[in-house]
Amino acid sequence: MSSPPGFAPVVRPVADGEWDAWNAIDPHAFGGEEPPERVEFWNRILEADRCIGAYEGNEPVGSAAAFSFAMTVPGGASVPVAGISAVGVLPTHRRRGVLRALMRHQLDGLHENGEAVAALTASEPAIYGRFGYGLATWRMSLRIARTAAVLPAEPAAPAGLRLRLADPAAALDTCVKVYEELLGTRAGLMPRSGAWKERVPLDPPGDREGASPLRCVLAEVDGQVRGYAYYATVVDWDATGPTGTTLVREAIAADPAVRLALWRYLFDLDLMTTIKVDNLPLDDELLFQLADPRAAVPSFRDALFIRLVEVGKALEARTYSAPVDVVLDVADPFCPWNTGRWRLSGDAAGARCERTADAAELRLGAQEFGSLYLDGVSPAALAAAGRISELRPGALAELGRACAPLQLPWMSFGF
Numbered sequence: 001m002s003s004p005p006g007f008a009p010v011v012r013p014v015a016d017g018e019w020d021a022w023n024a025i026d027p028h029a030f031g032g033e034e035p036p037e038r039v040e041f042w043n044r045i046l047e048a049d050r051c052i053g054a055y056e057g058n059e060p061v062g063s064a065a066a067f068s069f070a071m072t073v074p075g076g077a078s079v080p081v082a083g084i085s086a087v088g089v090l091p092t093h094r095r096r097g098v099l100r101a102l103m104r105h106q107l108d109g110l111h112e113n114g115e116a117v118a119a120l121t122a123s124e125p126a127i128y129g130r131f132g133y134g135l136a137t138w139r140m141s142l143r144i145a146r147t148a149a150v151l152p153a154e155p156a157a158p159a160g161l162r163l164r165l166a167d168p169a170a171a172l173d174t175c176v177k178v179y180e181e182l183l184g185t186r187a188g189l190m191p192r193s194g195a196w197k198e199r200v201p202l203d204p205p206g207d208r209e210g211a212s213p214l215r216c217v218l219a220e221v222d223g224q225v226r227g228y229a230y231y232a233t234v235v236d237w238d239a240t241g242p243t244g245t246t247l248v249r250e251a252i253a254a255d256p257a258v259r260l261a262l263w264r265y266l267f268d269l270d271l272m273t274t275i276k277v278d279n280l281p282l283d284d285e286l287l288f289q290l291a292d293p294r295a296a297v298p299s300f301r302d303a304l305f306i307r308l309v310e311v312g313k314a315l316e317a318r319t320y321s322a323p324v325d326v327v328l329d330v331a332d333p334f335c336p337w338n339t340g341r342w343r344l345s346g347d348a349a350g351a352r353c354e355r356t357a358d359a360a361e362l363r364l365g366a367q368e369f370g371s372l373y374l375d376g377v378s379p380a381a382l383a384a385a386g387r388i389s390e391l392r393p394g395a396l397a398e399l400g401r402a403c404a405p406l407q408l409p410w411m412s413f414g415f
């Protein structure tokens with residue numbers, strides 16, 4: 001039954017005995033039914049004390065959850081991040097302020113706990129800007145014609161390299177160790193602690209849509225696993241012969257020579273004519289390893305949205321690629337404790353970000369801070385879009401030099 005006019009949801013943690021009703025919101029809100037393996041996985045990773053419901057009486061009509069993640073920030077440090085997920089409102093109660101009440105409760109809670117950064121991926125990107133989340137990273141997918149794809153001879157595969165097929169479930173711990181070698185190298189990366197290591201290789205039969213079960217190939221050098229790829233294949237034929245597709249879910253190795261060896265393998269599977277790669281960073285080296293870049297058809301999508309819950313603390317937790325000393329004037333109506341002027345000064349060794357009464361040099365909002373945080377969006381682009389105002393000539397360029405990434409940030413798994 002839909003709510004009467006003047007409805008004001010009460011937002012609170014989910015109590016024992018309410019979980020079935022809370023879990024029932026998601027399929028109604030998202031309109032689908034997840035395979036049981038995925039439901040079971042999500043039930044295992046949810047942190048019960050970080051799940052909230054919006055209630056009408058005793059009935060939950062909206063849901064939201066937070067995960068206790070860590071994330072690499074520019075400079076390589078790892079900072080705690082609240083990963084926001086499971087946001088849904090019953091269709092009977094939409095557009096009556098339930099999401100707004102959930103966001104209010106959640107951000108107030110993060111503020112009280114001193115959690116400086118929140119992150120999410122959005123079902124619809126237009127939803128979260130009003131709550132101060134800014135688009136911070138992109139993901140790239142590639143569709144590659146195998147016949148046109150020529151990979152370079154260099155770097156040659158390391159001497160002693162051996163590729164070995166493994167059962168994805170049995171290889172989980174091994175693969176996570178390889179993945180962890182990457183963590184400090186690129187902003188946006190998050191560890192896959194505990195059950196999160198199962199997230200990428202999760203392979204419910206109900207999700208396969210004609211593809212093979214997930215395969216795992218390990219790249220060993222002198223007996224040590226140094227890289228791995230998860231992939232599946234779709235077998236197909238037409239009058240010209242085989243037209244199969246290799247679906248690459250992930251190819252990970254810290255050593256570029258090992259990663260290239262994995263690509264050679266994935267590009268050379270018999271009967272496959274197309275390679276589809278999901279979720280790469282925008283500057284992935286694979287783009288520059290194809291002799292003919294048009295062999296790959298890229299598509300791009302928004303990935304991570306970031307919210308600085310505590311501007312000062314968050315900006316001090318990262319470093320800056322060049323010296324910076326600017327006064328930032330922040331407008332943050334949804335989290336007013338951030339509003340005001342902040343002096344950010346720092347370099348590659350560390351940073352301070354403190355309240356100041358000095359004259360403002362750059363004016364921006366919470367959403368822009370989120371977009372800038374991982375160095376995946378340039379201050380100049382946001383200024384050109386009319387979203388940052390430069391009040392002291394030169395301040396924009398100074399911030400731009402300080403936020404110049406060595407590599408673009410990347411979120412390697414969804415949550």
Ligand SMILES: CC(=O)SCCNC(=O)CCNC(=O)[C@H](O)C(C)(C)COP(=O)(O)OP(=O)(O)OC[C@H]1O[C@@H](n2cnc3c(N)ncnc32)[C@H](O)[C@@H]1OP(=O)(O)O
Nearest residue numbers: 029085086087088089094095096097098099100120123126
């Ligand atoms: C991190 C994640 O989990 S992403 C997943 C989000 N969930 C989904 O997409 C599931 C399907 N959708 C839903 O469950 C709901 O429609 C929600 C959660 C998107 C919105 O919930 P509602 O309770 O209807 O939103 P609410 O009434 O609080 O609206 C708050 C504001 O957001 C706006 N808004 C709500 N949904 C959308 C949307 N899909 N696109 C753009 N704006 C939106 C409203 O217009 C309102 O704007 P205002 O600030 O100008 O007043």
